[in-house]
Amino acid sequence: MNTKTFTITKKTQLTPDVFEIIMSTDTYTPSIPGQFITFILPNIWGRAYSIAQDTIGGYTFLIKRVADGRGGSKYICDRSEWDTLNAVGPSGHFVLKEEKNSKLFAGTGVGFAPLYAQILATLKSGNTSSIHLLFGVRFTEDLFYLAEIQAIQSKYPNFNYEVFVSREKYEGCKKGYITDALTPDIIENFSEFYVCGAPVVVDSVNEKLLAWGVEKEKIFFEKY
Ligand SMILES: Cc1cc2nc3c(=O)[nH]c(=O)nc-3n(C[C@H](O)[C@H](O)[C@H](O)COP(=O)(O)OP(=O)(O)OC[C@H]3O[C@@H](n4cnc5c(N)ncnc54)[C@H](O)[C@@H]3O)c2cc1C
Numbered sequence: 120m121n122t123k124t125f126t127i128t129k130k131t132q133l134t135p136d137v138f139e140i141i142m143s144t145d146t147y148t149p150s151i152p153g154q155f156i157t158f159i160l161p162n163i164w165g166r167a168y169s170i171a172q173d174t175i176g177g178y179t180f181l182i183k184r185v186a187d188g189r190g191g192s193k194y195i196c197d198r199s200e201w202d203t204l205n206a207v208g209p210s211g212h213f214v215l216k217e218e219k220n221s222k223l224f225a226g227t228g229v230g231f232a233p234l235y236a237q238i239l240a241t242l243k244s245g246n247t248s249s250i251h252l253l254f255g256v257r258f259t260e261d262l263f264y265l266a267e268i269q270a271i272q273s274k275y276p277n278f279n280y281e282v283f284v285s286r287e288k289y290e291g292c293k294k295g296y297i298t299d300a301l302t303p304d305i306i307e308n309f310s311e312f313y314v315c316g317a318p319v320v321v322d323s324v325n326e327k328l329l330a331w332g333v334e335k336e337k338i339f340f341e342k343y
Pocket residue numbers: 155166167168169170180181182183184185187188189190191192193211228229230232233341342343
């Protein structure tokens with residue numbers, strides 16, 4: 120196992136429980152958009168975190184501090200800038216396909232992390248087909264990266280997005296679930312589907328896509 124040492128260079132709290140954590144490493148290797156890093160933590164073998172952004176020399180992660188979990192996410196989110204962590208990767212098969220075709224991205228919470236990397240990569244590669252993001256959270260206070268998402272839309276006219284808040288109303292967002300947007304007339308516009316989030320969310324998105332006739336081979340997903 121090729122263990123690397125990562126140094127936290129910046130930590131920003133985005134919501135009551137989501138942190139943006141930027142890390143650098145001397146043994147950097149480029150990732151394929153959608154891949155993750157596995158951190159080796161004290162008393163816990165490993166916890167995977169998707170790379171939200173790959174900048175030469177390091178990566179940005181979006182990590183939810185799961186308060187009632189076994190401690191992996193708490194351990195990382197409670198570290199300070201310049202602390203170090205051991206990790207392996209990048210690895211993983213939930214990766215962006217190279218095709219410059221239309222793509223629908225659907226994610227909830229920090230399941231947005233790999234989608235962000237994938238959306239930026241496909242747009243930067245010159246994909247001018249329709250790229251659409253469905254991003255869902257429970258409460259308004261759980262929203263993050265809206266400025267970054269808006270910045271993508273300003274730069275790339277073929278990118279559009281819809282934000283869903285399921286438990287309350289918020290101006291500019293839709294009240295409901297990302298699955299609400301999955302209607303046949305929307306789905307038929309896309310050639311590939313990338314889905315990430317909690318298992319129950321991924322299952323319900325996939326179920327709906329398959330029910331509306333999307334081929335299994337065109338759906339790519341990662342369950343957290
Ligand atoms: C490939 C992969 C990539 C991942 N990428 C990310 C990422 O970019 N950001 C991130 O925050 N997490 C990510 N996760 C989840 C992460 O690996 C841990 O499972 C999570 O941080 C909980 O670990 P824990 O030790 O704190 O709690 P645990 O005791 O391991 O988990 C407690 C419970 O929380 C659930 N859980 C996992 N993720 C969440 C979540 N986001 N919200 C609520 N409950 C959750 C677990 O399924 C479990 O039921 C990823 C998981 C996988 C498999």
